[in-house]
Amino acid sequence: MISSIRSLINSKFGAIFALLFVGMIAIAFALGDVSNSGSFGGLSGGNVARVGDRDITLGELNDALDNRLKSERQNNPTLNMASFVDGGGLDTTLEQLINRYALTVFGQEYGVAVSKRLIDSEIRKIPGAMGLDGKFSAEAFGRFAQQIGVSEKAIRDDIAQNLFAQQILPASASGPAAPDGFVLPYASLLLEQRSGQIAAVPASAFLPQKPPSETVLAKFYSDNSVKFTIPEKRSISYAIFGKDIIAQRAKPTEADIAAYYKANAAKFAAAQARNISQVIVPTEAAAKSVVAQVAAGKSIVAVANELGLAVTTAINVNKSTLTSTTSQAVADAAFAAAQGTVAKPARSNLGWAVVRVDSINNVAAKSLAAARAEIAEELLKTRSEEMLTEMTGEIEDAFANGATISDVAKQNSLAVSTSPKLLATGQDISNPSYKPIPEMQAILPAAFQMETNGEAQLIELVPGEKFAMIAVADFDEAAPPALNQVRSIVLQQWAQSEGAKGARKAADALRKAVDAGQPLEAALAAAKINGAQVERLSGTRADISREGQQVPPPLSLMFAMKKGTAKTIQAGDNRGWFVVYLTDIVKGDASGQSDMLKARKQELSGILQQEYVAQMVLSAAKDVGVEKNEDGIAEVRTRLTNRDGN
Structure with a gap:
């Protein structure tokens, strides 16, 4: 009954800032009558509502509606704005904005703190705000904001609102469980x-x-x-390419291979690896005792078992690796001992190590000729990834700077194709026999999310391997045909x-x-x-x-x-x-059905938690005061549902 109601705290940026407690606040959409629609005082025509001393602007509502529609169209690609508004989308979106602001203003008035540092820490969790080194980058964050079409301030405001809600609502939901007196009549009613x-x-x-x-x-x-x-129908211009487009450019020369061989001489030099067994004891005296017992004929495993310790083994470990995992002293001792012997005890990071050299594996040096194929493959792979990343980055930058798909395709020797006007499902209603190319399964969802007059975009068809540049070439808005x-x-x-x-x-x-x-x-x-x-x-x-x-x-x-x-x-x-x-x-009787009563108690308790949260949101809105510009809202509704009449 309540599960179909969506979350009050619905982020304008999709799942990026999804709240962990979204299930607890699902009922909040039902709270519609929290406003006083009387005199507006100084509420200007450019605002659709005022929450406390905060105005919700027409532009903010429009942005929220656009984002909500994009989100809904992921599940229903044919949905248009008029149908979305007729289905209640305008009302629920506005209520979301009002309730988000109400919690924020309420929290500020009653001492809930959301600092700039806390907001910054949340921004650092956004994948799009990370640089190539995996760390936060102000430039990357700026590009991310530009890509999703919002300002950095809007992102910060959105995060702040979520943080206020995260601090206020969970406490509201922590009320008592449903009493048993509620549960039996409810469970019995289900059996009626x-x-x-x-x-x-x-x-x-x-x-x-x-x-x-x-x-x-x-x-x-x-x-x-x-x-x-x-x-709505859209004609899509697209240019498809794969990583093979840079394969020839990424192919290493003989000079490249020789340089790599020289720079990584240690990798191809003669080397020695060892298979070892190791036990760690707390003191040097204990280590010497282990060595003595093994020298007397006991196995290192038997000695360790008597001490209540475990023996660890390592296969084909080289000296540098052993040094990094234990200590330089342990590695020196292990690589100084002969095969089948126990090395001199040495201190490791965890205690004293007793190492037995089980076997020694010698690897011969590899000549340039012998290593050539291996080096060429490695360089081709590395260079291809680097050049592909560089190329896709240049394409995205070009689109951001206003270049057209034709311009960029020409620069990269790619052919541009244009589809007929298609529905979001890929159908051409003027040609029922039309069959879209397989790549359209990925292209169309992205193309129908784009602004019709917006910049071209680069999308991945197969991650890291196949890409498409896409742009909306032409479109017909959703409309009834002539009678x-x-x-x-x-x-x-x-x-x-x-x-x-x-x-x-x-x-x-x-x-x-x-x-x-x-x-x-x-x-x-x-x-x-x-x-x-x-x-x-x-x-x-x-x-x-x-x-x-x-x-x-x-x-x-x-x-x-x-x-x-x-x-x-x-x-x-x-x-x-x-x-x-x-x-x-x-009439039903659930008095003897313990499992059912337990399930219904849990269900009712969840509903009560949602009701507690709903009452918190309602109280916050009443406390801070909400005014709606009903005339302005009506104008928005008329504009979005009767576009041809404008």
């Missing part, structure tokens, strides 16, 4: 079973016999234009709509007959409705509360009715109406 009769009244039984006039059809089309709207292009479909929809109106009247008549005492089956038979029929339906409350399960609307309605009553409910998509008659209620 209801049965009833459902009469389906199809719209097809009431379809009009005459076609509509042009005026009626045009009005119907205008009133229902959203149903016929063609989603003549969809006349036959509109006629069908009009007829179905009219039929649904007739079905509703018939369903209302059936309901009244049942309320007057006539059995539903008898009332339906008397009405003589073509295709209408009565079915029996039963289920428990648990059936309608299971997540991910499609529940028939009539079944859900039965749990909102009194026994012996009838109600009507629409079938959806103008398919007709249902008459629901509740015939029986069997």
Whole structure:
């Protein structure tokens, strides 16, 4: 019931600043009426709301709406701004902004501290703010802000708001668990079973016999234009390339190979590695005792076991590695001992080491000729990665400086292709046989996130191996087509709509007959409705509360009715109406089901925690004061849902 409500603290920058406690604040979207929409005092027309002494500007709301739409389009690529706003996106986005500001202002007024140093520490966690050395870089942070299209100040403000929420809300959620007195009635309610009769009244039984006039059809089309709207289409220019584009340039010369061989002479020189067994003891005396016992014939493992210690082994370890993991003294002793002997005890970082040399492995020196292939492969790999990183960086810089995809493609000897105008799904509605190239699966989601008049972008198709430069070449905004292009479909929809109106009247008549005492089956038979029929339906409350399960609307309605009553409910998509008659209620009893009671207690406790947080947000908003510019909000709504009217 509450799980479908999204997080109050929804960051403007996606998952970068996701809050760990997002689940606890899901209910907060339900808090709508926290404002006083009366006199605005000094609230200017450029602001949509004031929270305490903070203004939420029209520009900030627009940015938040754009970011929310981009986020939603990752799951629904065909969603446009008008549909998003009609679906409540404007209201929830504004409430998010108001509640974020309310927590911030409230926190500041009551001594919650968010310092610049704390904000800086959060910024350092952003991957995009890291330089090539893996450390924070002011330049990288600036580029990151530019790439996501926001100012550095906006990022800092967003982080600060999250930090205020992180400090305030978890404490609010730490209330008591649900009492047992709540749990049993709730659990028993889920076991309640209801049965009833459902009469389906199809719209097809009431379809009009005459076609509509042009005026009626045009009005119907205008009133229902959203149903016929063609989603946004975009034509994408793209140039695809792989790491092979720099393979020839990255190929090392003989001079490069020779220089690498010389610079890494130690790597190819004759070397010795050893397999060793080692035990660490606390004192030099103990180490000497171990050496003496091994010299007398005991194995080093047996001696260690008697002391309650473990023997560690190392295979093919060289002297430098052993030095770094133990100490110079241990390495010197180990590499001075002969094969099969125990080295002189030496102090390590952890104590005194007794090392037995199990075997010695000598590696012959490798000549330049013998090492040539190995060096060439290593240089090619390293240079390819470096040159590819350099090339992609230059491309991104060029786009940031205003270069077009054609300019950059020409500089890199690449061909630019342009797709027809496609839906976000890859379909070309003007050519049903069109099949996009496989790379479009990655290109289209990125292209539909871009600004239509924005700069070109470089995206990865296969990480580190395949890339594409993309740009929006042309686009058509989501809009309904001309009536003549969809006349036959509109006629069908009009007829179905009219039929649904007739079905509703018939369903209302059936309901009244049942309320007057006539059995539903008898009332339906008397009405003589073509295709209408009565079915029996039963289920428990648990059936309608299971997540991910499609529940028939009539079944859900039965749990909102009194026994012996009838109600009507629409079938959806103008398919007709249902008459629901509740015939029986069997109460549930969960008193003996311990597992169920435990699960319900946990569920109710979670709901209570969400309610505690919701009340905290509501109280903060009331405490600091919220004013909404209803006229300004209405103008935003009109502009975003009726763009053609501007």
